[in-house]
Amino acid sequence: MESRSYNxxxxxxxxxxxxxxxxxxxxxxxxxxxxxxLSRECPDTFKDFKDCMNANNNDENICFEKKQxxxxxxxxxxxxxxxxxxxxx
Numbered sequence: 499m500e501s502r503s504y505n506x507x508x509x510x511x512x513x514x515x516x517x518x519x520x521x522x523x524x525x526x527x528x529x530x531x532x533x534x535x536l537s538r539e540c541p542d543t544f545k546d547f548k549d550c551m552n553a554n555n556n557d558e559n560i561c562f563e564k565k566q567x568x569x570x571x572x573x574x575x576x577x578x579x580x581x582x583x584x585x586x587x
Contacts, residue, residue: 526551531579531587536568539575543568 526533536544547568550561558565579585 534587535575535579536572539578540568540571543571 524530533544543564547561547564550564551558554560579587
C-alpha cells in the first residue's frame with residue numbers, strides 16, 4: 499500500500515491504482531460502438547451521411563441536413579441497443 503497521496507503532490511510518478519481502464523474511441527472511428535450501431539440500424543442514412551462527409555472534407559456544417567436525418571434514426575437505434583442486454587456490438 500502506498501503511503502503518500504499522488505493526487506495532491508508534485509510527484510512525477512502516479513500510482514497505477516489511479517489509471518483508467520476505459521477505452522476511448524474517436525467519435526466516427528469505424529470500430530467504435532456508435533458507428534457499429536448506426537451502420538447496423540440505419541444503414542442507408544448512415545451511408546448517405548458518411549458519403550457527404552467524405553465528399554466535403556469531413557465538414558459537418560455542409561452535411562447538416564443529412565446529420566439531422568441520421569439523428570432521428572439514431573434515437574431509435576440507441577434506444578434499442580441500450581435496452582437489449584444481448585445486443586451485439
